[in-house]
Amino acid sequence: MKRYFEVLGLLWSAAIAAEMEYRVNFILATFTSLGNLAGSLFGVYLFYRTGYTFQGWSWEEALVVLGIFTVLQGFSSSFLAPNLNNIVKHVQQGTLDFVLLKPINSQFWLSTNTLSPWGIPDLVFGVMLIGYAGEQLGLEGSDYLFSAIPLVFGIISLYSLWFMLGATSIWFVKIYNVTEVLRGLLEAGRYPMVAYPVAYRFFFTFVVPVAFLTTVPAEAMLGRVQVGWLLGGAVLALSLLFVARIFWGFALRFYTSASS
Numbered sequence: 076m077k078r079y080f081e082v083l084g085l086l087w088s089a090a091i092a093a094e095m096e097y098r099v100n101f102i103l104a105t106f107t108s109l110g111n112l113a114g115s116l117f118g119v120y121l122f123y124r125t126g127y128t129f130q131g132w133s134w135e136e137a138l139v140v141l142g143i144f145t146v147l148q149g150f151s152s153s154f155l156a157p158n159l160n161n162i163v164k165h166v167q168q169g170t171l172d173f174v175l176l177k178p179i180n181s182q183f184w185l186s187t188n189t190l191s192p193w194g195i196p197d198l199v200f201g202v203m204l205i206g207y208a209g210e211q212l213g214l215e216g217s218d219y220l221f222s223a224i225p226l227v228f229g230i231i232s233l234y235s236l237w238f239m240l241g242a243t244s245i246w247f248v249k250i251y252n253v254t255e256v257l258r259g260l261l262e263a264g265r266y267p268m269v270a271y272p273v274a275y276r277f278f279f280t281f282v283v284p285v286a287f288l289t290t291v292p293a294e295a296m297l298g299r300v301q302v303g304w305l306l307g308g309a310v311l312a313l314s315l316l317f318v319a320r321i322f323w324g325f326a327l328r329f330y331t332s333a334s335s
Contacts, residue, residue, distance in 0.1 A: 082179065083187055090157075090189040101192060108149075108196035112204070115141055115265055122270075130269045135211045137267060140293045142205035143226065144265040147288055149197025150230060151258075155237050157191040162241035172332045182323050186238060205296075214296065222296035225305055228312035229288040233261070235315035236283075242319075242326045257283075264289035284311055 095101075119141060123134050132140075162185055165171040175181050209219065240257060264285045268276050279285040287308045294300040 079179075079183065086188050087190040091192060094190075094192055101195075104193040105196040108200055111148075111197075112145060112200050115145070119266070129267050132267045132269065135208045136293070136297060138208035139205055139212075139296060140267050140289050141265055142201045142203075142208060143222075143289045143292050145197050145201030145204060146226075147201075147230070147233065147261075147264070149194040149199075149201060151233070151237075152194030152197060153191050154187075154194075155234060157189045158186050159234075159237045159241040161185070161189070163244040166244045166330075169332070171330065175327075175332075181327075182238070182320065185241075186234070209296070212297070218296050218298060221298075222292045225287065225295050225300070225308045226292040228308040229284075229292060231312035232284050232287055232308075232315050235312070235319040238319045239322050242323050245326045245330050261285060261288065267293070287311060 116138075119134075119137050122129065123137070128134070129137060162171075165174060165185070174184055177184060205219075236257065260279075260283045263271070263275075263279055268279060268286045268290045271279065276286070280287075287304075291300060291304050291308055295305070
């Protein structure tokens with residue numbers, strides 16, 4: 076594990092140094108994040124401006140969900156998208172050969188070899204929004220810590236789904252549209268699940284587990300999550316992670332190197 080952490084430190088320091096050569100991009104990313112957050116806030120406000128509320132969710136509680144969604148968006152932009160979308164490029168250009176020859180686990184390297192600072196604004200704004208809503212609701216530090224448990228499970232589930240989609244590039248090569256579909260489906264997480272009809276709730280819970288990404292962590296923070304949902308999130312995350320690992324090994328059986 077120590078060797079892996081040392082490798083991470085070297086990879087991420089090099090990636091940040093390369094990205095920060097274009098500092099103006101960080102400013103543009105900040106304004107983009109502000110615009111996206113303003114649009115999301117306006118979308119939630121349209122529901123609440125006439126006194127309507129999502130069943131069991133006040134305005135501040137809905138902001139907690141939106142804040143968690145924004146944090147996950149920042150995490151995806153900083154960690155998932157830069158790494159997992161590159162799997163397609165490695166397959167197309169034949170550079171996956173060099174990855175497989177490295178004396179390190181190929182899934183680990185493909186999942187962590189780079190880091191983008193452009194998702195940091197979303198992470199900061201999401202934390203600020205959660206902090207504001209939490210202050211209005213009178214939440215304590217223990218509430219935030221408790222919500223971190225299902226949030227971590229949600230991040231593991233999101234990573235596993237994204238990685239498996241990236242692995243399908245070994246067969247289909249160009250899968251950018253598929254990852255965009257996944258990103259679009261995850262947009263549903265900006266609202267509590269009760270905002271959707273029953274059929275959509277089922278889909279976003281058991282097919283594409285959006286509910287475990289935002290709504291369940293928000294309910295844990297608010298102190299009203301059921302133990303069954305926490306256990307379900309844990310089982311789902313660990314199962315998807317296991318399946319992703321097995322699927323990657325299966326996909327590599329069909330990979331034809333650039334030199335063969």
